[in-house]
Amino acid sequence: MENQTTYRYQIVTQNVDFTLRATIDSLGNYILNTAGNDAQGKGFGVDALSPMNYTWVLSKFVLEIDSRPEQFTDFNLTTWVNKNSRLVSTRNFELSDLSGNVFCRSLSQWCMLDYIRRVPVDLQYIESSYKNYICEAPSPCDLPLRLRAIEPDVVCExxxxxxxxxxxxxxxxxxxxxxxxxxxDIELLRSNRPLRLDVHFMNECIYGQTLKVGMQTLENQTLFEVTRDDGVVACRASFIWR
Amino acid sequence: MENQTTYRYQIVTQNVDFTLRATIDSLGNYILNTAGNDAQGKGFGVDALSPMNYTWVLSKFVLEIDSRPEQFTDFNLTTWVNKNSRLVSTRNFELSDLSGNVFCRSLSQWCMLDYIRRVPVDLQYIESSYKNYICEAPSPCDLPLRLRAIEPDVVCExxxxxxxxxxxxxxxxxxxxxxxxxxxDIELLRSNRPLRLDVHFMNECIYGQTLKVGMQTLENQTLFEVTRDDGVVACRASFIWR
Structure with a gap:
């Protein structure tokens, strides 16, 4: 479809875990790096925003994985921007093998931030470069879940x-x-269990801070909350095991 | 030179640190992955050894870095095997930019291990596939340093x-x-300080073990020792700051 762009990558040795399959975060890295490069190539990347003191900030991220690909797998990553509100840009992703079978879907919501005044900026300020690339294709997965405070069973620092x-x-x-x-539980990873991940990024963490990562295990769902040493919640996440 | 083989790579976004230069360990990963792939392509990789229940084990590793390359830099990685003793295979590496300027040199010493009997194996057992690839070019850096026990100033778990x-x-x-x-000290990394790293891998660590990483800071040298929870030393390292 018009305004969908496809990039080709390979799962390299640095991306795989002990099962020789891509890790969840390496797939996330391919997705987010593609977001950055695609926006840059189309004239609304962080480089184009920075003269106005604006930048993109990732607010919510959804990742649905049916199966994590094995080492040396070539895959296509298709990305497109759709449904825009004044303050939130939605970018979508589909990862498929070379036969076209989709094994991973993703949705991300971004705000444009004025990093001097520390306030969100209306997307109309970049409309001229941005609106030409909006695509009508629907998002490949459901909208981000609501994530509330958790009651952790385990906390790591x-x-x-x-x-x-x-x-x-x-x-x-x-x-x-x-x-x-x-x-x-490493068995969830050993078995390559299908999952849906939702993450809300709420506040940034900086070098030297000590974080508490709380985990709450429910039936077929694992919840996380990351808290900074000043008590502020940095992010929340949910893994739903399918 | 004959039996030197060159591979082309690019520093990707996943390889860089906050200065947008390749991390030390990402350069090490390119080197070790190339070692594996080069050996495999020439018929003496872990895949060829495994029917005999043999495998390669990295014993010592040297890495000299003049400058860490920036994100998106293309580079050549040349590797060759030289000087062999009965029990140690030496594999060398040179990393250069596309103008031929060498910015990183590396040397690695490997043993072949019988992983059933847990003993080193004489390299003559793979001589037929291996000896054709021995190259007379000297190693690009000095042999591994001796590394002794340290007196740590700081210990992390x-x-x-x-x-x-x-x-x-x-x-x-x-x-x-x-x-x-x-x-x-993060300033050593921010300033892209040239270094020589020596690492001795002594004993393996496995999933779930808790390690103590001790660091001793000397003038222009930082020493490390990693100890397992059973008291066994897993590895030692020295960073010399040039």
């Missing part, structure tokens, strides 16, 4: 270190997911 | 989790380096 941070000195988005996945 | 382990359920080689780098 994590200090934000060098390898966690991005060029803003903020904790990298996918590192939150990585920390959560490391707390899961 | 780390539990071996899902994202740390490889298909053997052993801690991934480069994860040791990643843990050490996360303990360094």
């Amino acid at each position: 994590h200090k934000v270190v060098y390898s966690d941070i991005d060029f803003n000195s903020h904790m990298n988005t996918m590192r939150y997911i990585g920390l959560m996945v490391d707390m899961l | 780390h539990k071996v989790v899902y994202s740390d382990i490889d298909f053997n359920s052993h801690m991934n080689t480069m994860r040791y380096i990643g843990l050490m780098v996360d303990m360094l």
Whole structure:
């Protein structure tokens, strides 16, 4: 469809876990890096926004995985922007093998932030570059779930270190997911269990902060909440096991 | 030179740190993955060894970095095997930009292990496939340093989790380096300081073990020792800052 763009990637050795399948966060990284590169190529990436002191901030992220691909698998990643409100841009993703079988669907909601005034910006300010790329195709998965405070069974501490941070000195988005996945029952990962992941990014974490990662295990669902050392909730997540 | 083989890679977004330069461990990962793929392509990789119940085990690793390349940099990685003793195979690496400027040199020493009997194996058992690929070019850096026990100033604990382990359920080689780098003074990394890294891998760590990572800071050198919860030393390392 018009305004859907497809990129080709390969699952490399650095992406796989002990089962030799791509990790959840490596698939998330392909998705988010593609979001950045696609926006840049179409004239509304962070590079185009930065002269106005604007940037994109990821607010909600959904990832549905039917099966994680094996090492050296080539795959197509198709992305498109649809349904826009004044303050939220929705970007969608579909990952498929070279026969066209979709194995992963994703939806992301972004706000444009004025990083000097620390306020959200109306998307009309970039309408000229942006509106030409809006696509009518529906999102490939349901909208983000509501995620409420949890009652953790287990809490792990994590200090934000060098390898966690991005060029803003903020904790990298996918590192939150990585920390959560490391707390899961490893059998869920060994068995390549299909899942739906919802993440709400609420407040950023910076280098040197100590985080508490709380996990609550329900039947067929695992909930997480990451709290900073000042008590502020950084993010919440839900893994639904299918 | 004959029996040197060159591979082309690019520093992708997943490889870079907050300075947008490749991390030390991502360069190490390119090197070790190339070692595996090169050996496999030439008929003496782990796949060829496994019917005899043999495998390659990395014993010592040296990495000299003059400057870590920026995101999206294309580079060439040349590898060759030289100087062999009966029990140790030496594999060398040179990383250069597309103008031929070498920015990283590496040397690795491998043993062939009988993983049923848990003993080293004489390399003559694979001589027929292996000896045709021995190259006379010298190693690009000095031999591994001797590394002795350290007197740590700082000790961090780390539990071996899902994202740390490889298909053997052993801690991934480069994860040791990643843990050490996360303990360094971040200014050494921000400034892209040239370095020589020596690592001795002594005993493996497995999923669920809790490790102590000790660090001792000297003038222009940082030493590390990783100890398992049973008191066994897993590895030692030295970063020399140039």
